[in-house]
Amino acid sequence: MPEPEAPEPAPWSGGGRAPEDGAIAATGMGGAMDLATSEGETLEKTRTGGPAGGGPSGKPRSLWSDAWRDLRRNPVFIISGLIILFLVFISIWPQAIASGNPLSCDLAKAQEGSQPGHPFGFNGQGCDVYTRTVYGARNSITVGVCATLGVALLGSVLGGLAGFFGGFWDSILSRITDIFFAIPVVLGGLVLLSVVTSNTVWPVVGFMVLLGWPQISRIARGSVITAKQHDYVQAARALGASNSRMLLRHITPNAIAPVIVVATIALGTYIALEATLSYLGVGLKPPAVSWGIDISAASAYIRNAPHMLLWPAGALALTVLAFIMLGDAVRDALDPKLR
DSSP: OOOOOOOOOOOOOSSSSOOOTTOEEEOTTSOEEEOOSOHHHHHHHHHTTOTTOSSTTSOOOOHHHHHHHHHHTOHHHHHHHHHHHHHHHHHHOGGGTOOSOTTOBOGGGTTOOOBTTBTTOBOTTSBBHHHHHHHHHHHHHHHHHHHHHHHHHHHHHHHHHHHHHOHHHHHHHHHHHHHHHTSOHHHHHHHHHTTOOOOSSHHHHHHHHHHHHHHHHHHHHHHHHHHTTSHHHHHHHHTTOOHHHIIIIIIHHHHSHHHHHHHHHHHHHHHHHHHHHHHTTSSSOTTSOOHHHHHHHHGGGTTTOTHHHHHHHHHHHHHHHHHHHHHHHHHHHHOGGGO
16 A cells, blocks of 8 residues: 655745755744754854854953944044044143243233244233143143042042942932032132132142032942942842942942043033133132133233134133043943933
8 A cells, every 4th residue: 555645845935045954943932943054153153243142252242342342433532532632742741842931921022913933923921822822731631630530539439339338328428419519619719719829730629629529429329329229239249249349340340431421521621610710810820821821811902912812712612622522422432322
């Protein structure tokens, strides 16, 4: 008796190439999965960054690596970074592009315009505006960087500890920050710095740190409170990890991004604040060289010699804009919601 013929397989109705025999296996939910991919192909996908890998080397990408990749492709970051590098360079070595002495003046040339060797002209005292503009970057960059580091360090430590431990100390810190937020910055500078006779940058830096840490503290506190509720922190706590280990190894790396963003933007704000205080006569004082001092001295001659005001004010505006643009680019790169 002849055996019955096996039924012909139904034609493949899916897209692409029809699978080989034994390549389709039923799943428990009534679907099917493709088993035709060999082990070698799976390993190749892993090496080339396919579904089984997170990047070209097969390693999962982190927030920081993704942020750096985005920043390198962002023209705003590149332009602002080049401007900031140039400003840092001339603040460290102003003699590279300005050979004159910012304190050397000739009253016979007061308020004169551009001349060969003096492209920006002279100020009311006969000092070279170009040389003073170049040397003025040193104090402005020093104040901005030192104030930002001090504010970020103090605010992050206090806010992070308050957010992690909570309770009584968190309430105390919140009330203290409320008090500092109620103090107008410029008015506080007029009151506190008016009694200082030093013409160095350190009283100005100390004042900015004193009134600037509450903002960073609030941000660090909220970021730590959010981070400590994640599953990996709870798992570390269940495994017996100490508070210091959880703070340093698990919470800080995942909570520091908002602090970096705000500190980067605030750096430009501190440079503008230094110029404002110097303009009002309570920040840096002569014979210190500062854009705020030069703008204050040039404001009385704005009609007769506008070049005295144009160049230091333009340098200040460009510097503040560069740091704000850099902060915006860093914020966009570190915010997963914007991806």
